[in-house]
Amino acid sequence: MVTTPQTPPALFDRALLHARQRRARTLGAATFLLDRVAEEMVERLEAVTRNFHDVADVWTPGDGLSASLRARFPSVLHVAPSEAGAETLPFAVESLDLIVSALAFQFVNDLPGVLAQIRRALKPDGLLLAAMIGGDSLTELRQSFAAAEAECEGGMSPHVAPFADLRDIGGLIQRAGLALPVTDVDRLTVRYDNAFALMQDLRRMGASNVLLERRRAPTRRATMFRMAELYAERFADADGRIRATFDLVWLLGWAPHESQQKPLKPGSAKASLEAAVKKAGKT
Numbered sequence: 001m002v003t004t005p006q007t008p009p010a011l012f013d014r015a016l017l018h019a020r021q022r023r024a025r026t027l028g029a030a031t032f033l034l035d036r037v038a039e040e041m042v043e044r045l046e047a048v049t050r051n052f053h054d055v056a057d058v059w060t061p062g063d064g065l066s067a068s069l070r071a072r073f074p075s076v077l078h079v080a081p082s083e084a085g086a087e088t089l090p091f092a093v094e095s096l097d098l099i100v101s102a103l104a105f106q107f108v109n110d111l112p113g114v115l116a117q118i119r120r121a122l123k124p125d126g127l128l129l130a131a132m133i134g135g136d137s138l139t140e141l142r143q144s145f146a147a148a149e150a151e152c153e154g155g156m157s158p159h160v161a162p163f164a165d166l167r168d169i170g171g172l173i174q175r176a177g178l179a180l181p182v183t184d185v186d187r188l189t190v191r192y193d194n195a196f197a198l199m200q201d202l203r204r205m206g207a208s209n210v211l212l213e214r215r216r217a218p219t220r221r222a223t224m225f226r227m228a229e230l231y232a233e234r235f236a237d238a239d240g241r242i243r244a245t246f247d248l249v250w251l252l253g254w255a256p257h258e259s260q261q262k263p264l265k266p267g268s269a270k271a272s273l274e275a276a277v278k279k280a281g282k283t
Contacts, residue, residue, distance in 0.1 A: 010109040011161070013210050014085025017107050021061055021081070021206030029062065030204035036188070037102045037131045037248060038065040042072075044129060044250075045098075052098035052127070058089065058118070059104035061206060069100070087114055091121035094255075098127050105132035106163060107210065115176035125257035128178060133207075134163045135185055135247030140235040141198065148227035149219075157215040169251050178253025179260055186248040191241045195228040198244050 024030075038060075045052075055076045057066045066078040079090065087110055099118050108114050118128050142160040149156045164172075166183050173181035192198045202208050236242050254260060 008110055008112070010212055012107050012109055013212050014081065014087070014107070014109065015083065017206070017210045018081050018083050018085065020203075020208055020210060024204050024206035025062075027204050029206070030201045031062065031064065032190075033188070033205065033246060033248070034061060034064065034103055038068055040186070041065065041100060041102060041129060041131065042068050045069075045072075045100075048127065050125075054096045054123075055098045055100070056091065056096050056121075058099055058101040058114075058130075060100070060102040061104070065100065065102050073098070089114070089117045089121065091117070093120050094123045094126075096121050096126055097123055098129070100128075101130040101132075103131060103133060105130055106134060106161070111164070112172055112175060115172055115178070119176045119178055119253075119255060122255035124255055125259065126255040128173075128251070128253050130252075131248050131250050132164075132169075133246060134169065134249035135165055135187075136245055137163050137247045139245055140231060140243060141195065144195065144227045144231040144234065147230050148223050152220065152223040152226050158211050158213055159209055159215070159219075161209070161211055163247070164249070166249060169249055173251055173253040176253070177256070179256045180252075180254050182250075182252040184250050186250065188246045188248060190244045190246060191237065192244060193241060195231040195242060198242070 052073055053075060055069060055073045057069065057076060057078045059079060059081045060066070063078055066076050069076045081104070082088075087108060099122060105111060105114070115128075122128065138160050145159040146156050166185055170181055170183045173183070190198075192201070199208070231242055232240070
């Protein structure tokens with residue numbers, strides 16, 4: 001019996017995300033996170049001792065990362081998000097040496113499906129290098145909204161998107177068929193005068209609430225002010241400025257190739273664990 005993989009339920013309104021990112025460019029985009037990731041991505045690629053010719057940048061907001069990569073690689077294609085919200089990538093099978101993405105995958109509804117498309121698009125020994133918001137990002141804002149709504153309105157609605165953790169992302173890389181997976185987290189703490197300044201930055205990142213199950217009516221004014229008060233009470237430093245956590249999750253994986261290091265097959269070790277323990281006991 002053949003089973004058809006089920007598409008995971010959608011969490012994000014991708015068309016709204018595109019509109020919010022367009023609005024952010026009009027407002028004057030806040031790019032400090034993106035600039036940090038782009039700079040580090042270039043540094044990480046410089047440490048990779050192989051040449052990449054055909055390169056694609058998937059859904060990274062703006063053209064800054066692609067511009068940096070074009071200074072090094074002969075062919076860089078920047079794939080912008082679909083205005084309709086589709087998550088289909090326009091790549092032929094085994095057509096790319098390198099695929100990168102910066103601060104886009106956290107808003108993907110079907111990340112396993114996107115990673116599988118990337119795996120098919122990479123040539124053997126091709127590389128995926130991406131960074132996404134994950135882990136405990138914006139935990140302070142999430143907790144403050146939840147407490148304020150529970151206190152002022154007797155219930156809670158989602159204001160901050162759920163983020164994948166490091167272990168889940170590592171598992172998805174392997175599930176997509178990518179070899180030698182590596183994940184790590186870069187935690188960044190950003191300080192603001194108040195919660196409203198943080199929320200303004202999120203709007204200028206195009207990263208405000210795009211959950212399909214978001215609250216459609218405006219949040220009550222009293223609830224918003226109580227949220228800001230609770231944020232300041234719980235997450236402010238001695239100078240009164242609040243902290244906001246951003247976990248930048250890095251993921252790396254290679255399309256399989258015969259030249260890559262492989263784990264030993266079971267039973268292929270030249271010495272048994274029992275013999276090693278006995279030998280250690282005699283020293």
